[in-house]
Amino acid sequence: MSGRIEPGKTVGMEVSIAQAEVVAQCDVDCIAAYPITPQTHIVEHLSEIVAEGDLQAAFMPVESEHSAMSACIGMSAVGARTFTATSSQGLALMHEMLYIASGLRLPIVMSCVNRALSAPINIWGDQGDIMAERDTGWVQIFTENGQEVIDQTICSFKIAEDPRVSLPTIVNMDGFQMSHVIEPMVFYPTAKIRDFLGVFQPLQRLDPRAPAMFGPVGIPEIYTESKKAHDVALLNSQAVIEEVWARFAKEFGRQYAAVETYQTEGAEYLLVTIGGLSETASVAIDELRAAGRKVGQLRLRLWRPFPAAAVRQALAGVKGAIVFDRCLSVAGTGGPAATEIKAALYNEPVRPTIVGFIGGLGGRDVTVGDFRAMIEKGIGYIDRGDAPLYELVGVRE
Amino acid sequence: MNEVNLGVYAARLLPQEELFTQGHRACQGCIPALMLRQITKATGRDLIVCNATGCMEIISSPYPYNAWRVPWIHAAFENAAAVASGVSAGIEILKKKQRFFHDRTNKIAVMGIGGDGGTMDIGLQALSGALERGTDFFYVCYDNEAYMNTGIQRSSATPMGASTTTSPVGKADPAGQTTWKKNFAEICVAHHIPYVATACPSYPFDLMRKVKKAAAVNGPAVLHIFAPCPTGWRCEANLGIRLGRLAVESGVFPLYEVVDGKYTINLDIDAIKKSVEDPAAELAKYLFQQGRFRHLRTKDELLAQIRERLRQDWTELKAKAEK
Numbered sequence: 001m002s003g004r005i006e007p008g009k010t011v012g013m014e015v016s017i018a019q020a021e022v023v024a025q026c027d028v029d030c031i032a033a034y035p036i037t038p039q040t041h042i043v044e045h046l047s048e049i050v051a052e053g054d055l056q057a058a059f060m061p062v063e064s065e066h067s068a069m070s071a072c073i074g075m076s077a078v079g080a081r082t083f084t085a086t087s088s089q090g091l092a093l094m095h096e097m098l099y100i101a102s103g104l105r106l107p108i109v110m111s112c113v114n115r116a117l118s119a120p121i122n123i124w125g126d127q128g129d130i131m132a133e134r135d136t137g138w139v140q141i142f143t144e145n146g147q148e149v150i151d152q153t154i155c156s157f158k159i160a161e162d163p164r165v166s167l168p169t170i171v172n173m174d175g176f177q178m179s180h181v182i183e184p185m186v187f188y189p190t191a192k193i194r195d196f197l198g199v200f201q202p203l204q205r206l207d208p209r210a211p212a213m214f215g216p217v218g219i220p221e222i223y224t225e226s227k228k229a230h231d232v233a234l235l236n237s238q239a240v241i242e243e244v245w246a247r248f249a250k251e252f253g254r255q256y257a258a259v260e261t262y263q264t265e266g267a268e269y270l271l272v273t274i275g276g277l278s279e280t281a282s283v284a285i286d287e288l289r290a291a292g293r294k295v296g297q298l299r300l301r302l303w304r305p306f307p308a309a310a311v312r313q314a315l316a317g318v319k320g321a322i323v324f325d326r327c328l329s330v331a332g333t334g335g336p337a338a339t340e341i342k343a344a345l346y347n348e349p350v351r352p353t354i355v356g357f358i359g360g361l362g363g364r365d366v367t368v369g370d371f372r373a374m375i376e377k378g379i380g381y382i383d384r385g386d387a388p389l390y391e392l393v394g395v396r397e
Numbered sequence: 398m399n400e401v402n403l404g405v406y407a408a409r410l411l412p413q414e415e416l417f418t419q420g421h422r423a424c425q426g427c428i429p430a431l432m433l434r435q436i437t438k439a440t441g442r443d444l445i446v447c448n449a450t451g452c453m454e455i456i457s458s459p460y461p462y463n464a465w466r467v468p469w470i471h472a473a474f475e476n477a478a479a480v481a482s483g484v485s486a487g488i489e490i491l492k493k494k495q496r497f498f499h500d501r502t503n504k505i506a507v508m509g510i511g512g513d514g515g516t517m518d519i520g521l522q523a524l525s526g527a528l529e530r531g532t533d534f535f536y537v538c539y540d541n542e543a544y545m546n547t548g549i550q551r552s553s554a555t556p557m558g559a560s561t562t563t564s565p566v567g568k569a570d571p572a573g574q575t576t577w578k579k580n581f582a583e584i585c586v587a588h589h590i591p592y593v594a595t596a597c598p599s600y601p602f603d604l605m606r607k608v609k610k611a612a613a614v615n616g617p618a619v620l621h622i623f624a625p626c627p628t629g630w631r632c633e634a635n636l637g638i639r640l641g642r643l644a645v646e647s648g649v650f651p652l653y654e655v656v657d658g659k660y661t662i663n664l665d666i667d668a669i670k671k672s673v674e675d676p677a678a679e680l681a682k683y684l685f686q687q688g689r690f691r692h693l694r695t696k697d698e699l700l701a702q703i704r705e706r707l708r709q710d711w712t713e714l715k716a717k718a719e720k
Contacts, residue, residue, distance in 0.1 A: 029490050058486040063526030067479035074483025206445045206468040215471035216458035
């Protein structure tokens with residue numbers, strides 16, 4: 001978009017910059033954003049693209065993330081393709097408005113650069129911010145590298161704006177370890193992306209020619225039905241998401257799935273990961289496989305709607321799964337992914353043992369060796385049947 | 398001023414069409430609801446309303462009922478101005494991209510609206526942001542001087558001495574509200590926006606003229622509208638209009654407008670002068686028809702402070718208008 005990208009060629013670029021470029025390629029109409037580390041490069045670069053005249057869009061620098069999401073709601077409600085990006089405290093400040101954006105069924109796309117929540121204040125990678133927004137009713141997708149950020153950003157507009165979905169969508173990437181890393185990526189021709197997406201056609205908009213009411217009072221006689229409709233829409237979105245990914249694969253050549261598998265053939269133990277550390281974990285899997293261990297990996301790409309059936313299917317027949325969460329649910333029953341996977345399996349007649357490890361908090365590095373050690377320790381718990389509810393790894397004593 | 402001189406026949410010149418319609422659930426004698434009729438008669442149909450949570454939101458929108466014949470959005474409490482910013486920016490860019498109302502030449506006015514709590518307290522940041530950015534919209538703060546929707550709790554717009562459910566009169570604290578009302582219009586003027594005005598539904602033609610002006614302005618405009626709430630002010634339901642008149646005539650809520658920084662006092666200047674020079678009578682008429690001020694009858698010292706503050710505020714405003 002800015003003339004820096006050459007479609008079809010592999011280029012080295014910071015992932016944040018790449019996301020801004022691809023958002024511009026998607027022909028967004030409106031952006032409202034407030035700066036917060038480590039999201040800043042995305043919105044800075046978008047404002048630059050708009051200022052240079054390479055994208056015809058309204059870039060609104062607002063006075064808080066709460067107002068950013070509020071402005072996005074107004075923008076989307078008049079029928080504008082709308083984007084924002086945030087992190088951590090910013091996402092937490094938006095919390096109230098996230099429910100309202102999804103409740104009003106407005107297909108806003110948001111990049112969430114996952115970062116730890118205060119206190120203590122910490123600007124580094126951690127998924128505690130997004131996990132606190134699990135129940136906000138948005139489609140939530142995780143990525144593992146720059147190429148996936150490009151691809152999923154494109155898909156997110158397509159998913160969100162599909163009239164069968166009409167729900168806001170979050171694309172997650174790990175703070176710094178993805179957002180600030182220069183990676184090799186391939187861009188697609190702008191015309192091809194715009195053809196894939198089409199022009200946003202809202203189901204309803206604020207239009208004086210046909211006055212409609214957005215956000216009325218939901219009295220007890222209607223609130224439950226309204227929530228049911230939201231639940232059904234988000235559950236049903238999975239089929240549309242998979243359809244979009246299939247079409248994306250056909251047009252652009254890369255296939256995605258709600259739950260992705262790696263080295264699972266004949267695996268007795270599976271490591272389950274979400275987000276950017278998944279690639280590091282894959283190296284650990286490779287090493288253990290080379291040493292003859294029957295281990296494989298599941299990567300959760302789709303977090304909301306939770307792909308319960310796909311998770312059950314992927315875990316059927318294994319002895320146990322070791323789930324790695326980059327988020328601590330303080331004094332709860334485990335990390336968010338581990339507890340949800342357990343819940344999805346609970347009523348299965350035969351179910352694998354689930355071991356939950358939590359680590360990588362606030363930017364703490366998790367190495368290939370750490371994953372290897374977790375897998376070995378997890379296998380021990382599974383074989384002996386003495387797994388704790390959850391275990392925080394990498395704590396300095 | 399011309400509309401006022403049309404006198405009793407002027408009402409017949411107003412649009413018959415009601416865009417804020419009957420059937421809403423406002424209390425008997427609700428002045429903010431009357432204000433919405435006046436506002437929408439002034440704007441006509443080319444209006445998008447961004448309503449903060451509050452009385453006017455809940456009484457007009459209990460699904461499946463809808464009292465509005467214009468497009469309307471309610472998101473949350475503190476952010477009507479931010480939502481309106483988004484609506485305004487969305488319209489502007491879609492027009493540029495030739496994807497919105499390309500068949501219409503009329504300006505679509507965008508109105509943010511909230512009560513005094515939703516504006517002067519929790520919504521002040523969002524409003525300040527929208528004004529500072531030069532958003533093309535107008536914002537209405539309908540000020541009934543407390544959180545009426547949640548049950549008459551004090552806000553920063555509650556006047557000195559008023560009893561509310563969170564500034565009650567007690568043995569240890571006999572005054573009620575112990576702080577002065579925030580000067581909201583001045584906060585808006587300090588943003589150097591093109592248009593700020595105060596208005597009151599007791600003066601419908603003045604109010605409607607100001608709404609038309611605010612809607613037509615390119616850039617931000619703010620209307621601070623004094624909107625008596627008989628329920629919250631603990632008075633008879635038929636007194637709202639009368640109390641609005643008395644508030645203006647006594648100098649409690651002068652009607653003025655600030656166009657590009659230039660102040661004009663609009664109405665009842667002589668009455669205000671008379672009241673401020675000898676305020677006891679006019680002010681007492683205003684205060685003591687309301688239950689929220691009943692306890693002040695015996696508080697001579699506080700009444701004197703209120704009178705002195707009134708005189709000071711009037712002197713300051715007059716000086717600005719004469720500059």
